[in-house]
Amino acid sequence: MREHTRTYFLGRLARELELRGLATSLRAEPPSLRVGGEQGSGLLTETVDCVALADGWFYRWSWGEVLASTADPAAAAEKVVRILSAREGP
Template identity: 35%
Template sequence: MTPDDTGTAAPSKTRIEYLEELGDALVERGFRVRIVLPRDQSPVLHVMNPDASALTENVLAEQAADGWWYWWSWAERIVPADDASGAAARIARVLATR
């Protein structure tokens, strides 16, 4: 957290806010997204390529010792969660039809 103008710590984003930000960036690239809230598990962003519905991925936002990160479903980091645009670009490449 970083101090704001009042000298207090600025609140960090929530997991859902990070997923929503990434979802917005992916929708701009033409993907379909929805936040899924599985029972007793962390929420995920379900991403689908509308041109090839078999090309889907569930992306997580998780906090690690070095900050928030976007993660692939197979537990590999994508990019820091401060970079929704960069994450969207990588996800778009993986889910591309060509």
């Protein structure tokens, strides 16, 4: 059941990211979302997963830092876009 919950939340984030022009790939085992720019965009690629904490479910960067609450996938998507855009360099 926990894996289904993660997949659900990651799917919601994927939709928001795709609306913003990012490519996504949902991995089933363990559930995670690979995010990057369209081919040739220059954006880096990052992995996001989902974790249950005391205050609810949260999206988390690959290095373990909490990204945002799953309650607002649009806000999480905006943060991913900002971070990946800032990391793309000159």
